[in-house]
Amino acid sequence: MSLEDDILGQRFASARAVETLGFRPYGHRFDFTHTIPDALERYGSASAEQLEAERAEVRIGGRVQTIRRMGKAGFAHLAQGGERLQIYVRKESVRPEDFELFKNLLDIGDILGVEGYLFRTKTGELSVHASRLDFLAKSLLNMPEKWHGLEDVETRYRQRYLDLIANPDVRRVFVTRSRIVASLRRQLEERGFIEVETPMMQPMYGGAAARPFVTHHNALDVDLYLRIAPELYLKRLVVGGLDRVYEINRNFRNEGISTRHNPEFTMLEFYQAYADYRVLMDFSCELLRRTALDAVGATRLTYQGREIDFAAIRRLSLREAVIEFWRRDERPTSDERPRLEDLADPDWLKRHSGAAGSGAALVEIFERIAEPHLFDPIIIYDYPLETSPLSKSKPDEPDFVERFEIYAGGMEIANAYTELNDPQEQRRRFEMQRKLREGGDQEAHQMDEDYLRAMCYGLPPTGGEGIGIDRLAMLFTDSKSIRDVILFPLLRPEGPLGLADRLKALEE
């Protein structure tokens, strides 16, 4: 018999004994007067004398975190909402069954309700002087160690609930993530955007360059793709007159997993009719500035040891960025810093990149030369048309489109453009993509005639933008890995645990 079976058996026996004492081992309801954070907020600064005078009666509930038993009395900490409050259980102050419960049957991890009055101990800690205990739930398995918490990364991801119990910082990360999303929603709502939900299962995937997950619908007998982006559906809605529309939801891309990539990730996409990418640049800066304030209370923050400031976002064209970040020592050749004319010269581009087209080469060079250095938040604008099949071209530079990306912490966090709204031009772009696809580019955009049809009815001039919520959460919580801001990141499935059999054996 392993130790864990031993513990499971002990705890199961303890749950039965709790029942024999007259408690329910798994309670139904507990009417508390304060959450633990509320109680600390309300009474955290009250002096011992004030507490004694007021003798505030409270009922609190939470998970038992520590127990210190001393013969005829003892202390425990209850944890709730990321905070903890001490309780003091004295034999002569509670019912006999309460003390029996506390003395012999309570385990770390159990959920307990306590009624009593607030006081301060000798050492000054706010505590509940218990008059009555309620048993609310038994914990049958050992909790992680109290001092070091749970460090095993795999267990933290697979059993996130344990991570949340044992590591208070983890809770803060996900609270911050929630604040980010709430702030973005609030700002968009304030500007008259409405939130919608568009299909996650799509007969044709588009709106980004990525490989999709495929699934199958039995009744219709059709293959469907999990969406790689909601873009084409949101723009159909703009055609339908939803001039300001947004969606915050999951995208799925069947690609590698890394510290910056999870196969499912959350994206905000919003579309504003009658706006262009210049309007979105200004809006983005304000959006990020206020999200930072709402999420962490400041626009300056530290990411991986370096300060970044969301109130001061630089703007640089893609070509300017290549020139600015050009470094001879990172090049295999001894070329001098290029001039703008070089970046327009197909021969020069061919010499410096293996990519097929001039546009792809320019982007490849940018990603190699400049991207790693984009740590401070920065807007990079004017991308080659070739790599942007859904963006509107620049009137004075037909090989470039009105598109920008925002980088911060060395990561791309947003992508935006003036939407292409000319159906003939869109058809030609799709045909260009089809040629790339026939040339072996699996991620090239598919011809989407249904989308073309919508555009034929007339898409107003529109600016659209996508912001990666997970990466924003990484920046605002100083997380190195995207898995630390996703509650249940994708892992290979575990084998059978055998827990059902062990529980069954206990019952027999």
Next chain:
RNA sequence: GAGCCGGUAGCUCAGUCGGUAGAGCAUCUGCCUUUUAAGCAGAGGGUCCCGGGUUCGAGUCCCGGCCGGCUCACCA
């Protein structure tokens, strides 16, 4: 997909040159009415990730596999 690193008690970790498997917390028994990483005395608990191999002998060395992390590639 490639390279590097890791997997030992429920948790956090030691384990020397290949020679009987260790500590703290947690658990169990006893004592203890203001403790707080409570304390004191005692006890139990191991598929050393899995499978082969070398060896008189493997947690330790070799090979294969599984799972995870990091870096790179792809991508956002």
